[in-house]
Amino acid sequence: MPSEAPDPTADVRERHAADDVRRVTLQKDGPMLVEGPVEVHLEDGGVATSDRFRVALCTCRRSRRYPWCDTSHRRRRRDR
Incomplete structure (x- = not known):
């Protein structure tokens, strides 16, 4: 009987417990709202x-x- 393939996302889910998840809200023609604390890596x-x-x-x-x-x-609104 063949063994089941391991779930490749299982370890990711374990590392990111529910209290580690950050909510991101995108707004049309506005900023991106992110629940903090945050660390933003710039270009x-x-x-x-x-x-x-x-x-x-x-x-x-x-x-x-x-x-x-x-x-x-x-x-000023973005031209689209």
Whole structure:
């Protein structure tokens, strides 16, 4: 009788217990809301951290506080 193939996601599920899971909420024409604390790895190799209970990450790249959203997306909508 052949043995069953191991579940390749089983170890991932074990490492990420329910209290380790972060909720991410995408908003149309707005920031990405992430339950904190968070550590954001930037393109230039830098790391931005926040221990807040929820953070808004800029998705339009207009923020002066990038990667954090400063509501710059409200001033001008993206052309689509």
